[in-house]
Amino acid sequence: MTTYRLQVNGKVHAVDTDADTPLLYVLRNDLELNGAKFGCGLGQCGSCTVLLDGQPAMSCMVPVSIVGQRPVRTVEGLGDATTPGVLQQAFIDEQAAQCGYCIAGMIMQATALLERTPSPTDAQIRTHMAPNLCRCGTHMRILRAVRRAADTLAKGGKR
C-alpha cells in the first residue's frame, strides 16, 4: 500500500492503495464519485471515460500509480442535478439516456471534443465518439445531444 495524492475535479485527495489499482476503482470506491462506470474492464467500451490532463482516458486502464500530478476530471465536476453543465443539459434535453450506464463516459468523451474543437462537424463528432459504446442503442440521440451542446456553446452558452 502506498499513499497517492490525486487531484480530482480541482480537489486533492490522499488515497492509500496498491500501485496497480485502476483509477476507476479509486474514483468509485475511495472517493465515491460513482459517475464513471465499470463496463468491460478492458478499455473496450468507454463507460469509465474520464479526463486525464484534459484528454479522454478509460479509467479502468489507468493504474493509479501513473497518474502523478496530472489533474483528473469526472462527470461530477461538470455540474449537478440543480445546475447541470451544458453537455449534461443537452443530454437531458435530447433524452439521450436509456439505461444511462454509458452516459457519464459519453459526456466526458464529448467534453474532451468540445474543449478542443468547439464547433465540430457531425463527422468529427461521430469519429470522436466512436470508442464509446451504448448497448441500448441511443447513439443517435447521443450524437444529437453533443451537436446541441456544441450549438449552445456557439451561441455563447456557458460551459
Add this chain to the structure above:
Amino acid sequence: MVKARRTPQIGWWLLLAAVMIAAGIAIAIMWRPALAPQTVSQVFDTTRIARGANVARLGMCASCHTPDLSRPFAGGKPMNTPFGVVHSTNITPDLKTGIGAWSEAAFTRAMREGVARDGHLLYPAFPYNHYVRMTEGDIQDLYAYFMTRPAIAAPARENRMTFPFGFRPLVGFWNVLYLNDAPWQPVATQSAEFNRGAYLADAVAHCAACHTPRTLLGGPDLKRQLGGGEADDWYAPALNQDSPSPLPWTREQLHAYLRTGVAHDHAMAAGPMQDVVTLLAQADERDVAALAAWTHGQLARAPARATPALQAGPLPRPAASDPDLQRMTLGYAVYANSCARCHDVGRDASSGTALPLQKAVALYDPDPRDLIHITLDGIAPPDGEPSRFMPGFRTILTDEQTGALAAYLRKYGAAQPAWPDLDQAVHKASKE
C-alpha cells in the same frame, strides 16, 4: 585559317545533334500517347469476374483505393511519400471520373507501365513495378472485375507534391531505373505451391513495396530485397535472413497469420498489416496457403537465435546494478501495472490471445516505431472485423512513461541493445 574556321562549326553541329538526340531520348522516356476511349459497352463472363475479385483481394487494391469503406475503389486516400502527398485514384467504371472509358489495352498499359489512358504517367505509389510481372490472364480478370463494380462519381483529389515532383513526366526517369519488365520466372527446384506464392507475393500482393527499404529516389533498394522497409511510419519487418522474429515461424503460423491476423502465441497483425490480412481473409484460401509457403521459405533463411522468447513467465524487475535504474524502474512499473494484467498469461480473464511480451516481434525490431505505435494506439481491427483488440494508451501514458516502458521492454523483454533514437521517436509519435 580555313581549318580554324571550320572546327567550331562542326562542333556546333555536333552539339546540336547531341542536344536533339538527348531531347529525343528524354521525350521517349517522358511522353506516352493517349489511347482511344472504350465506347462500346462490354459484357464479362462471371467466372472471369470472380477470378478478378480474387486477384483484387490478393493485390490489396481496396486498401489504398478508398479511405471510405462505403465507397469501394472510388479513390481519394492520401499517401504520404518523401515527394509529397499522393491521392489514390477512382478505379470504378465511372465514365468521367473513373476508368469507365479505359479499354483493356489501356488498363493493361497502366498495370504494366504506370501510364493512364490519357497518357499521363502515374506515380509509383501505384505499385506497377510489381504488377508489370502479372500474367496477362490475371490482368484481364482484374479488368473484368473493376469494369463490373458500381460506378461512383468521385473526381481525383489534388496531390500535394514537393517541387519538382509535381511534373509527372519526371516519373519516366524513375521507370528507367526501377521498372523491370523481365517476366516473372519460377524457381525450378521449388514446389508448384512455393512458386505460386512467389508469383503472388511479387507480382500481385507486392509484399516488397513495404518490406523492402527504399532508395533516396523512392525505388526499391534491390541489394536489400525484403530486408525490412516501412509503411505509414511503421517498420515493416524484414522477410529474409534479417527477420527480427525472436522465434522461427512455422508454415502453419504464417498461414493463420495471413488469413486471420493472429498466429496464436506467436504474432498479431497491427498497423498497415491489418488491411492486408483483412483482404487475404476474403481471398482464395489456396492462394493464401501458397503465400504462406513462399514467406516461410523466405523466413526460414533466418538463423535460429537464443532469445528471451523461449522463456515463459512474467518479465523480471530491473537489476539493482542497472546503470539506468531510475528509468528502468519506471518502465517496469508501467509494464507491471498496465501491460502485465493482459500480457502475462493467467493474470486476467479475456487475455487469451495477448502475447507474452518477450515474444512480441516489435521488441526486436531495429527501430522502436512499431512498439510505440502499438503502445499509444493499441490494435483496433478495421471496421466490422472481429478480434485483434488492444486498447491504446495515448491519453494515459506520458512521453516519459512510454519511453521508459519501451526502454525497459527492449532490455528486459528482448535482451537487445537500446534503441538510440527512442525518445525522439516517442515524442514524434505522441504528437500525431
